Amino acid sequence: MxxxxxxxxxxxxxxxxxxxxxxxxxxxxxxxxxxxxxxxxxxxxxxxxxxxxxxxxxxxxxxxxxxxxxxxxxxxxxxxxxxxxxxxxxxxxxxxxxxxxxALDEGETVEVSAADVASATGDPTKEPLYGQQWDMNMIHVPQAHAVNNGSANVVVGVLDSGISSTHPDLATQIAKDKSTSCIGGVVDTTEAAWNPTNSDHGTHVAGTIAAAVNGVGVTGIAPGVKVAAVKVVNNDGYIYPEAAVCGFLWAADHGMQLTNNSYYIDPWELNCRNDARQRPVWQAVQRAIRYSQSKGVLNVASAGNSNYDLAHKITDTGSPNNGTPEERVNLTNACLDLPAEAPGVVTVGAVGPTGAKSYYSSYGQGVIDVTAPGGDTRYRTQGVRSTSTDGILSTTFNTVTRTNGWGYKQGTSMSGPHVTGVAALALSAHPGMTPGQLSSFLERTAVAKSCPEGVYNPVPLISATNPHLYDATCSGGARNGFYGAGMVDAYNVVK
Ligand SMILES: [Ca+2]
Ligand SMILES: [Ca+2]
The missing domain is CATH 3.30.70 (Alpha-Beta Plaits)
Incomplete structure (x- = not known):
């Protein structure tokens, strides 16, 4: 995109x-x-x-x-x-x-009407809105829960826009004593500080990972684990490097084994390599990521929603945004998209309900590690209209009415937490894995998906003037630029 x-x-x-x-x-x-x-x-x-x-x-x-x-x-x-x-x-x-x-790639939320409260059965498929959670079937969550639905010893840091602590599907799932705001790079552990202000992005992400099986709303992938809100998105919707640094260190020093990072920072778009001023900032973020890994944290990050080939930035002609596009041939990996491209981070693309790459998902051989459902609201109409139910249903917080609910969003922001949730199940079933062992376990247990032939174009009708706006070409074999090692699988990591 x-x-x-x-x-x-x-x-x-x-x-x-x-x-x-x-x-x-x-x-x-x-x-x-x-x-x-x-x-x-x-x-x-x-x-x-x-x-x-x-x-x-x-x-x-x-x-x-x-x-x-x-x-x-x-x-x-x-x-x-x-x-x-x-x-x-x-x-x-x-x-x-x-x-x-x-800027956080916020995405639109399409709310669904409040679900009736059923009785809690322990069976995720009996949750009132389960019938709309196609993503959970795709990665075999019900089969996984029959074996293991998560351990409370596993705490996942959700580095995002906060989590609604009053949400009926999340209130019991939050490690409040490990939640904080990191806005401005400064820790503030008061509950109000880590609740959402102008964005429910983090609340949606948290629900995918760990919404309760409680007879209300939806199920998460790992309802037995805990999520901690680590708020890094400010009230204007921006993630600043000092907040990300604070967030990685907080998660590392408070016993979290996993973080989810459904945001990305684009230094190379801003020509980082030629900007000496920026380099120390990215060094600081990279130090923070390395530190968290040394403390046993596996960080999961979204690839981005630009349908961009992250393996071939060198041919970028899209920048600058304020004038005539110019070809920049000097871009290298001197400054990476963070955290998605930092070494050791699990980088996640997205698929829609057919299992094919979502039209917006960025990709790249050697960059994408695994894929997961992120929704594709355009594939049914080849781009003409949006079909919201082909997005991902999870927990929401209406920032205008200040009420909790459920709704659809799409993006690699949504696929990332599917991987984080599966990783949380894996650690629950197999405690003690190092971050490196866990990431290779996720890849080994993923279901390989091969490249589509030729030029892939899922939404030829999305633009009246440019039918090739979302063209993408996949390269690689069993491990490839669209899907990495394949689709993560919740059952395969616990069986
Ligand atoms: Ca529920
Ligand atoms: Ca990676």
């Missing part, structure tokens, strides 16, 4: 333009305060942050969070010359995160 991707970026640039201009205005009087700006200050790898903290104070910055585990400080400052003045011994690099927030 290259158009959407460009729109997202346009919004990000507009929201942060003012800050960027102010920062480069070197002629302002030294005494004038600039805008209140967030920075990541990196100490040398392995060093503690005390020297860096002293330099921050001298440069008129305020440390708002200290991440000694990875040698990173989150700092706010109104000093327009902060980045220059903080440099010195004990500081490896510094970067403002202004302009580096990525």
């Amino acid at each position: 290259k158009n959407l991707r460009r729109k997202t970026l346009a919004a990000a640039s507009a929201a942060t333009l003012g800050v960027g201009l102010a920062l480069t205005g070197g002629l302002a009087p030294a005494a004038a305060a600039g805008p209140d700006t967030s920075y990541l200050v990196l100490a040398p790898q392995g060093a503690n942050t005390s020297k860096a903290a002293a330099r921050v104070a001298a440069a008129k910055g305020t440390v708002v969070a200290t991440y000694d585990q990875i040698g990173v400080l989150v700092v706010r400052s109104t000093n327009p010359d902060f980045a220059t003045q903080v440099a010195g011994a004990g500081v490896e690099s510094v970067a403002s995160t202004a302009g580096l927030g990525t």
Whole structure:
């Protein structure tokens, strides 16, 4: 969905333009305060942050969070010359995160009418809305539950827009003592802080992983496990790197074995490789991901909804969004889509109800590890109209009426939590696997899917002017660019 991707970026640039201009205005009087700006200050790898903290104070910055585990400080400052003045011994690099927030690919929610309360049977297929959960049949969730529906020892961090703690399908499923907001890079564990504000994205994701089998609404894939809300999406719908850093470290230091990351940050779209200012920011996020893995966390991430070949960024002609597209041939893996492309992260594409790649799902040989249901509301009509029931049904929170409910969304944001849920079942049945063992187990137990022949075009009628808007070509054999090692399977990981 290259158009959407460009729109997202346009919004990000507009929201942060003012800050960027102010920062480069070197002629302002030294005494004038600039805008209140967030920075990541990196100490040398392995060093503690005390020297860096002293330099921050001298440069008129305020440390708002200290991440000694990875040698990173989150700092706010109104000093327009902060980045220059903080440099010195004990500081490896510094970067403002202004302009580096990525908009959450929110997607539309189509609500369904409230389900009648039945009696809890322990059978997921008896949940009132189960008949609309085609995704659960596709990955054999009922068969899995007959063996194992999850252990309460497994806690999944949902790095997202918060989870509604009053939702009847989720209230019993949340590890409240492990839930937090990470907005601004700073931990706030009050319940209000990690509940949703302007987005129910995280509530939907959490329901796919662990909605209760309780005679109400839907079933999740692993209702026996716990989810923790780790809110990284701010009230404007942006994920900033300092929030992601905070989220990975929180999950790692609070005994979580898994995180779900249904968001992505696109530095390469912003020409990261040629931008020295951005590089420290991505280094900080990568340090955080590496740290979490060292603490036994497997991180699962969505591939993105751009129908983009992530293995061939070098031919990108879609940027910049604000002018004539230019071919950029210097893009390399120097800056990766994070967290999806960080080493060790399970990267997930999406399929619709037919099992074929969803029209929007990004792909790429060597990038996609596994696939899972994310919905495809266009395949039935070849793109002409949306069929909402071909999306993924899960728990919702209406941010206008402030009420809980159920509804459909589609995206790799929805397929990611299917993999996370299956991984949670796998750990429940086979405790003690390392992140590396778990990710290879997920791949070994996945059901391989072969490439479609030729150019794949599921929605030729979606655009009146461009019938090839969603063309994609799959490469590879048993393991390929559309489906990775194949479709994850809940039964195969517990049997
Ligand atoms: Ca339920
Ligand atoms: Ca990966």
